[in-house]
Amino acid sequence: MAEDAATVATWSVQRRLRRQLLALLSGCWLLASAAAGWVLWHETNRALDSAMAETAEHLLMLPVSAYPTHDAVHRQMPRNIPTDDLVYQLIDAQGLVQLRSQQAPLTALAPGAPDGLRRQGGWRVLTQHSADGQRLVQVAEPSGHRRTVLWTSGGWLLAVLLALLPVAALGMGWMLRQAFRSLEPARRELASRALHDLSPVHSDDAPAELQPWLQTVNALLARVQALVHSERSFAANTAHELRTPLAAAMAQAQRLVATSADAQHRAAAQALLRQLERLTRLATRLLQLARIESGVALQRAPVDLVALTLLVADDFGEAQRSGRLQIQVHQQPLPVQGDIDALGIALRNLIDNALKHGGDEATVTVHIAGDSLRVADDGPGVPPDQLGGLVRQFSRASSGVTAGSGLGLAMVDTIARQSGARLLLQSPDADAAPGRPGFSATLDFSATR
């Protein structure tokens, strides 16, 4: 079933969860990186700005004698300015650069700028005047420098995320598979249970998320159980309610036949009796159908075929007394798994059919051999081409319950299939005597082991 679900795969909670968790992880990581970048930016700015301020303070404290000559400084000015260094200029009151770092430009970075920080021509410039206002120092840094630092850190954070994603995906996949595996025992219990088993599923060791599902399944099972139960008790109650008045009517009609002195009255009473017998057969068949449709034959318990046959044969008192119904055991009978009432209905129908269709002269023998029951008559038999048509799947809708022998056999066939057994029809019978082909129906339980 799990494989089926995987191949059909409409959508999977597991895959969706993994996707969403990965998206969430990436989102959180990016947000965290952005926050970290923002903090980094501000902290770096503060630290570097205070470093610039400190440099400015130190430069302003230099005595004037420490300044080199203008020419020397100017001449030392390099053409290429590296962008990643702090540069500085000490400027006198005339706006001339007195002292500068090697990479600093020759002219003032931000001429006339007030004290403080400002951007000027690709530089971040800190201007600081000396206390006497005679000198000022400008410390600058290429403004691209800090962005480069930020982007490098950001790049690293993203690279870590990219490296982490496949690992996280694998880990989550594993975790989700483990989590979803905890649903498996309940599924396995449901899948492995027998067809007729309507007992509740055990939910003690299932996770809390599955509990409502199992409770729903159990409620459903209970409802099916109740339906089956009501169908069965319907059959049982109806049996009583139908059979009692039928019994009274038949008994009264039989009394009428027995006591009527008048031939005409007796004939009428006999007609009444015949109709009542028909009605009884009809009622019996309806009740049998109701029982079979409620699935009695799906129940399993060991059934002793010999005891079953002896008990069912008790119903055919007249046939037994006259010797028309025989029972033979050929091999040590084995107990079979089935429902004794359903198998009783099947056997009763087979014996009934054999007695009816074999003719008054025929002997009906129930052969018990190991795990099979064969009901054979030595009557005229059935043409081979008609054997197949004897068993058509019955349904209450498609065929009337009064239909001939076919319904009886179809009912037996249904019971056999529900019991996991097979119904085999044979004509002539295996033990047929010359001139009396006979007909036999075998219930084979060998497949139920």
Place this chain on the structure above:
Amino acid sequence: MHLLLLEDDPDLGQAVAEHLRAQGHAVQWCRLLAEAATPPPPDLALLDLHLPDGDGLGLLRQWRASGRHWPVIVLTAMDQVSDRIRGLQAGADDYLVKPFDLDELAARVAAVARRMVAPHRLAIGALDLDLERGTVQRDGQAQDLTSMEWTVLACLARRPGRIYSRGEIEERLHERGLADASSNSLEVIVSRLRKKLGAGCISTHRGLGYRLDG
């Protein structure tokens, strides 16, 4: 023969009683369990199971528990094999499903009547069974039976000529608390019964079980 009929349906009860009286039996017809709880001992009881004041099987068990062992034929609308097993386990000797043929009922009653030599006493071949006291005589000679042997004999004697399977007899022993763990105990009991009652009294039917021949 004195028959006790327990049937609440007036039309059925009347027809059955009339039919059996026409066969020469004395029929006492009760419509309620209460009327039949402690009846004057009949030779045979016909018992419906669904009665307005309770379950006929309960009465049957009560009878059997209090040592009332007269033959009982259950007349019921319950037609399933398991119902029949329940009836036989409760101590019924025969089981007839409604609607039944009055002649079939009469035949089953006659089978008991044929063997009835005196109240509670059945004659089967050379055997004379006293159902009330649980004793058996062979050619007038009392035979000493153990409770296991009597249980098997009484089981077979419910319907002489009917084969009882091992399972049915062992079930009966089990109900009386006489079950034996050994699987061949039934063979031992039957062979002892044959020794006491005559070799031909119980026949073995291969695979099917045992039958009391009389």
